[in-house]
Amino acid sequence: MKKLLPVLFLFASMILYAQQNREWEDWQKTSCYSKISFRMKSEPKNGEQFHWKIQFRNDYPQLVSFNYHVTDKLEQYNTTTHRKTMNARQISDVIDVYTKSGDIFLLVDKLSLSAFPKDFEDCEN
Numbered sequence: 757m758k759k760l761l762p763v764l765f766l767f768a769s770m771i772l773y774a775q776q777n778r779e780w781e782d783w784q785k786t787s788c789y790s791k792i793s794f795r796m797k798s799e800p801k802n803g804e805q806f807h808w809k810i811q812f813r814n815d816y817p818q819l820v821s822f823n824y825h826v827t828d829k830l831e832q833y834n835t836t837t838h839r840k841t842m843n844a845r846q847i848s849d850v851i852d853v854y855t856k857s858g859d860i861f862l863l864v865d866k867l868s869l870s871a872f873p874k875d876f877e878d879c880e881n
Contacts, residue, residue: 787864802854805856809851811847812847812851822868
């Protein structure tokens with residue numbers, strides 16, 4: 757039992773560090789468009805709501821616009837749907853999102869190579 761206690765302490769410390777580690781995740785490509793990436797960062801809860809910070813990166817050599825949706829993993833709560841316009845090779849400002857769930861899913865669709873929602877590009881995958 758005495759040998760098990762340090763292992764349990766180490767394991768609990770790692771879990772606590774992971775919950776308190778509020779660093780940006782690595783950039784991830786969206787499921788449809790290889791030149792649009794995003795990253796997220798968990799922030800302390802705001803009351804009963806989970807707080808997230810999201811950034812997008814445009815690797816296209818021109819201006820693009822797209823829709824993005826944030827929902828919980830079970831898709832019970834569609835938290836936000838917005839249209840984003842980004843210049844060539846731009847990283848967006850930080851977007852604050854508040855959710856009811858600690859697990860979220862981000863979807864990007866309806867990408868257009870213009871500032872207007874028209875002539876949508878097909879999903880690459």
